[in-house]
Amino acid sequence: MDLLFFIQEGVTNGxxxxxxxxxxNPAKAPVGNFDIMDQxxxxxxxxxxxxxxxxxAVYIIIExxxxxxxxxxxxxxxxxxxxxxISQGKLDSARNLCGTSQTPVARMIEKGVSRIGKPVDEIxxxxxxxxxxETAKLERNVNxxxxxxxxxxxxxxxxxxxxxxxxxxxxxxxxxxxxxTVSEGLYLKMISSAVGLIVFIIAYVGYNTLVxxxxxxVNKMESNAVEFMDILEQPTN
Numbered sequence: 001m002d003l004l005f006f007i008q009e010g011v012t013n014g015x016x017x018x019x020x021x022x023x024x025n026p027a028k029a030p031v032g033n034f035d036i037m038d039q040x041x042x043x044x045x046x047x048x049x050x051x052x053x054x055x056x057a058v059y060i061i062i063e064x065x066x067x068x069x070x071x072x073x074x075x076x077x078x079x080x081x082x083x084x085x086i087s088q089g090k091l092d093s094a095r096n097l098c099g100t101s102q103t104p105v106a107r108m109i110e111k112g113v114s115r116i117g118k119p120v121d122e123i124x125x126x127x128x129x130x131x132x133x134e135t136a137k138l139e140r141n142v143n144x145x146x147x148x149x150x151x152x153x154x155x156x157x158x159x160x161x162x163x164x165x166x167x168x169x170x171x172x173x174x175x176x177x178x179x180x181t182v183s184e185g186l187y188l189k190m191i192s193s194a195v196g197l198i199v200f201i202i203a204y205v206g207y208n209t210l211v212x213x214x215x216x217x218v219n220k221m222e223s224n225a226v227e228f229m230d231i232l233e234q235p236t237n
Contacts, residue, residue: 046159046192053148053155054199060141061206068213071104071138072220079224082109083231091116104134104217105224112228120232127225134221138214145207152199159192 075081078101085094091113098110111130115123 046155047195050152050155050192050195050199053152054195054202057145057148057199057203057206060145061202061210064138064140064142064210065213068138068210068217070102071134071217072213074103074105074220075101078106079109079227079231082113082228086113086116086231104131104138105221107134108221108225109228112225112232116232120229123232124229127228131218131221131225135214135218138217142207142210142214145203145210149200149203149207152196152203154196156193156196156200159196 075097078097081097082094085091085097094113095110098106098113108127108130112123112127115126
């Protein structure tokens with residue numbers, strides 16, 4: 001019995017000593033203070049591109065929102081006045097009205113008014129060409145938001161990979177597995193993923209919002225172009 005007891009005690013002590021190198025002692029584990037600026041500086045190669053993408057995304061969203069907002073404004077009874085001027089033969093008044101509006105719809109109608117007297121197909125083609133140019137102006141730089149929305153999560157994942165690499169490097173250098181050893185890699189991993197998702201959400205929501213608003217303006221342009229062609233095809237009294 002004494003021999004069995006000593007063997008059992010020796011095995012238990014051996015396991016405890018072996019585990020002591022892997023399991024940190026809570027009383028001796030270093031406790032680090034989290035400094036967000038310090039972490040951002042250490043992971044600048046991941047955070048800086050994400051910061052640039054976020055600034056670009058916010059700028060495009062604000063700039064395009066203002067542009068689309070101006071394009072969506074239309075003078076009250078605009079087409080009614082155009083119809084009245086054309087029916088009365090006041091083409092100069094119609095052009096002046098379009099010039100003061102400064103909207104995509106007004107520029108389309110102005111081009112159509114300037115072509116009055118030529119074949120209807122030629123007028124229609126001129127209006128369509130202006131419509132395409134105005135649509136391209138509204139959509140300028142919007143595709144960049146889609147690109148940012150696709151790239152931002154990739155940078156977050158890249159930060160996760162670098163964070164894991166940092167964790168294994170620190171473990172190898174320290175020769176022990178403690179929370180203080182792996183904290184830097186964990187911070188890089190989690191912060192980069194969070195920032196990547198935030199940039200993705202901003203760019204994705206901004207892109208879809210702008211596409212929807214631009215679509216409404218384009219529909220209004222098409223509707224007014226059709227109405228203008230109907231005015232030209234109406235018989236004059």
